[in-house]
Amino acid sequence: MADRLRGVAAVxxxxxxxxxxxxxxxxxxxxxxxxPEITAVYGASHGILGVLEERFLDLxxxxxxxxxxxxxxxxxxxxxCRRKLSAEDCARVLTVxxxxxxxxxxxxxxxxxxxxATQVSRLARERGYELRVVGxxxxxxxxxxxxxxxPGYGSAARFIAHAVRDIGADNLALPAPISVVEVMGRNAGxxxxxxxxxxxxxxxxxxxxxxxxxxxxxxxxxxxxxxxYSRLGRAVVAVSEGLTNDRGEPFGAELMKADGFSHxxxxxxxxxxxxxxxxxxxxxxxxEKPGLLGRSCAAFVSETDRHxxxxxxxxxxxxxxxxxxxxxxxxxxxxxxxxxxxxxxVSLERVASAERLFPAEWIEASGHDVRPxxxxxxxxxxxxxxxxxxxxxxxxxPRT
Amino acid sequence: MADRLRGVAAVxxxxxxxxxxxxxxxxxxxxxxxxPEITAVYGASHGILGVLEERFLDLxxxxxxxxxxxxxxxxxxxxxCRRKLSAEDCARVLTVxxxxxxxxxxxxxxxxxxxxATQVSRLARERGYELRVVGxxxxxxxxxxxxxxxPGYGSAARFIAHAVRDIGADNLALPAPISVVEVMGRNAGxxxxxxxxxxxxxxxxxxxxxxxxxxxxxxxxxxxxxxxYSRLGRAVVAVSEGLTNDRGEPFGAELMKADGFSHxxxxxxxxxxxxxxxxxxxxxxxxEKPGLLGRSCAAFVSETDRHxxxxxxxxxxxxxxxxxxxxxxxxxxxxxxxxxxxxxxVSLERVASAERLFPAEWIEASGHDVRPxxxxxxxxxxxxxxxxxxxxxxxxxPRT
Numbered sequence: 122m123a124d125r126l127r128g129v130a131a132v133x134x135x136x137x138x139x140x141x142x143x144x145x146x147x148x149x150x151x152x153x154x155x156x157p158e159i160t161a162v163y164g165a166s167h168g169i170l171g172v173l174e175e176r177f178l179d180l181x182x183x184x185x186x187x188x189x190x191x192x193x194x195x196x197x198x199x200x201x202c203r204r205k206l207s208a209e210d211c212a213r214v215l216t217v218x219x220x221x222x223x224x225x226x227x228x229x230x231x232x233x234x235x236x237x238a239t240q241v242s243r244l245a246r247e248r249g250y251e252l253r254v255v256g257x258x259x260x261x262x263x264x265x266x267x268x269x270x271x272p273g274y275g276s277a278a279r280f281i282a283h284a285v286r287d288i289g290a291d292n293l294a295l296p297a298p299i300s301v302v303e304v305m306g307r308n309a310g311x312x313x314x315x316x317x318x319x320x321x322x323x324x325x326x327x328x329x330x331x332x333x334x335x336x337x338x339x340x341x342x343x344x345x346x347x348x349x350y351s352r353l354g355r356a357v358v359a360v361s362e363g364l365t366n367d368r369g370e371p372f373g374a375e376l377m378k379a380d381g382f383s384h385x386x387x388x389x390x391x392x393x394x395x396x397x398x399x400x401x402x403x404x405x406x407x408x409e410k411p412g413l414l415g416r417s418c419a420a421f422v423s424e425t426d427r428h429x430x431x432x433x434x435x436x437x438x439x440x441x442x443x444x445x446x447x448x449x450x451x452x453x454x455x456x457x458x459x460x461x462x463x464x465x466x467v468s469l470e471r472v473a474s475a476e477r478l479f480p481a482e483w484i485e486a487s488g489h490d491v492r493p494x495x496x497x498x499x500x501x502x503x504x505x506x507x508x509x510x511x512x513x514x515x516x517x518x519p520r521t
Numbered sequence: 522m523a524d525r526l527r528g529v530a531a532v533x534x535x536x537x538x539x540x541x542x543x544x545x546x547x548x549x550x551x552x553x554x555x556x557p558e559i560t561a562v563y564g565a566s567h568g569i570l571g572v573l574e575e576r577f578l579d580l581x582x583x584x585x586x587x588x589x590x591x592x593x594x595x596x597x598x599x600x601x602c603r604r605k606l607s608a609e610d611c612a613r614v615l616t617v618x619x620x621x622x623x624x625x626x627x628x629x630x631x632x633x634x635x636x637x638a639t640q641v642s643r644l645a646r647e648r649g650y651e652l653r654v655v656g657x658x659x660x661x662x663x664x665x666x667x668x669x670x671x672p673g674y675g676s677a678a679r680f681i682a683h684a685v686r687d688i689g690a691d692n693l694a695l696p697a698p699i700s701v702v703e704v705m706g707r708n709a710g711x712x713x714x715x716x717x718x719x720x721x722x723x724x725x726x727x728x729x730x731x732x733x734x735x736x737x738x739x740x741x742x743x744x745x746x747x748x749x750y751s752r753l754g755r756a757v758v759a760v761s762e763g764l765t766n767d768r769g770e771p772f773g774a775e776l777m778k779a780d781g782f783s784h785x786x787x788x789x790x791x792x793x794x795x796x797x798x799x800x801x802x803x804x805x806x807x808x809e810k811p812g813l814l815g816r817s818c819a820a821f822v823s824e825t826d827r828h829x830x831x832x833x834x835x836x837x838x839x840x841x842x843x844x845x846x847x848x849x850x851x852x853x854x855x856x857x858x859x860x861x862x863x864x865x866x867v868s869l870e871r872v873a874s875a876e877r878l879f880p881a882e883w884i885e886a887s888g889h890d891v892r893p894x895x896x897x898x899x900x901x902x903x904x905x906x907x908x909x910x911x912x913x914x915x916x917x918x919p920r921t
Contacts, residue, residue, distance in 0.1 A: 137695060138690075138691055138694045138695060163917055167696065176916065177916070177917040178914050178915060178916060179917050182915040183915070191911075191912060194910055195690060196687070196690035196691050196694040196909070197694035197695070198694075198911070198912050200694050200695070200696075201694050202695065203695070216921055217921055220920035220921045221920055283819070283820065284818070286819075287595060287596070287813075287814060287817040287818050287819055288813050288814065290594070290595060290596035290817060291537075291538055291595075291596050291813050294534075294596040294598075294601050295537060295602065295603070296567065296600075389789055389792060407813075409812045409813055410810060411811065411812070412809045412811070413700070413809055414809075414811060417687040417690060418684070419683070419687055420683065420820040420821065509594045509596070510590035510591050510598075511591075511598070512564075512578060512583055512587065512591060512598050513582075513584070513587070514566075514578050515578060515579040515582040516577070516578060516579075517563055517578070517579050517621070520621055521575055521616055521620045
């Protein structure tokens, strides 16, 4: 047991909010109250920006009931930001920490946030300022290394699986034969893979799933969709926002160059592909982009995800109080049936610059679907996705 | 009491599915079982197309438990279509009806479907075929005349209010100052108005609401957003997909002409406006288009809406059995506090070609918000929209 280091704990959120980042925040606040060496918990308003500008919220002064409600609400209650630290920024962070006797720093985010945490910790060591820095994982993209999965992923997976299920039901009802659904996750295919959780029967949506790890030629994509359309008379296609063609370029890159509106087209892959399919296959196609709802829609929180997010917040505090620093909390799957998970610790530097892509062995040889082990992996994280009931369809014998 | 007319009842869905159209369907199926003169209930597969192609599903043969589950699921379980009937089509419908002794025809849809119902009824009368035709209202757009509101609207309103609430929370957390959210409803502002139900505090999203009934110049739009941005440092803007500029053209019409991609740009108003605002105000803006989820997302069904959808299905059957024809069922609000609603009947021809726009007196003089009576009207239909909790934000005194 390390000596008790007396001081304030600061929490900073980095990157996009999630449906459960507040559960981690409240986990930190509540766990800290159990450790007398922690004298206050400050939330940095809008992440590291709040540290630089010395805008801290005193979280222990909040009404406990409000905190409990916040733990169950999406988005970040203290605010977040995207900011890479310069050397000057780092020095400023340390000045502010010293002024407030901040001795515990909890960085809640993805690999950029872990990089921030590493930098701050290094400078503190160099300057002889005792500071314990522990990262709390958070990303809907699930692309952090060294952890079984990341808080935020299960709920985002739950949302997108429901979205594809419901868009699939709509697609089945009204002949609009092809729907292209764009899914978050620019570099890693974890979220687009989760759309497969919507599928309960062989002909359920999604019928094709495309990964950013697997570039695909326009011709191949068109022929894949054509094959599904010939078989079912419709096709729901899930594509990662980071999907590129076989030259590694975004789809529609040529159009972009031609019309000079690169920003708009690049931000609208679903519609670009729908247009392409409509033109090449001569059937009606439409693009769907659930967008920010994918990380903010309160109705689709996975209870497992929320629970684990809180767990990670609490584990970070306990680890820091026991003397750990330069670590990130990880989730360790202990068993899958029944699903059981605990927390571990990993060195921050092993996480900071790494990116965990979707495993090649979980992609079907066809390149457009997941393999069964992925469903085993992701199912418990997203929670059950109920199928919509379908009529048996007793056809009446024609009489004319 | 009319003579009992013995025969089969056919139900056809028309236009876009909703979250509760199946509740009306199952209402028809269940109520019909109470009326011995109805010998079977056939669902037309994909609406009037199924009639023309003589594809009927025998709904009484379905498992009652499956029907109960279907009543609680979105999309249309029998399928829908968009098809205007030609004179030839009408004759074919009658031939098919005769062949199956279909004597009750329930058209579930918007004003196009009511038009179809009117045509079929007229021809039946001309040809001396006894047929009772009753319309069941259904549209997320809420633009049918003569009814207080339409089944489907409450749930779509509930979805879009939650979507704006959650996008608003995300917008508050991560400085991406301007979000433009595109809302269904091409001609009528009922759904974009419903985004106002997300607002509990003065600075909650949406900050601006634009109606298709109120064209607006690009300059006015930019200055409205600029004013909100100056005050709050952010702005969530809800726009109807049918919003036009003051020349009555879609925004970005000039760009469309220039680049020849009218389809894509027209289908992407939110991004077009976000690009415009980003350029003119020099702050980051993004477009959000929840799209088809607005009418299919199972998680946001309004219980009131579902209940009333079933009620309308049942009322249609009762009215037809009592001898009514050429009528549409209406919803009649009996009181608002507590909310109580019953059904009525109106002549089909008063509904068929009419379109009920959003009332001018419910739009603020500013042109970019609803007036309080709208919230009184829509609140009970969408059900309660809980606000997200917010921290009190006890700021720590700076020390540097």
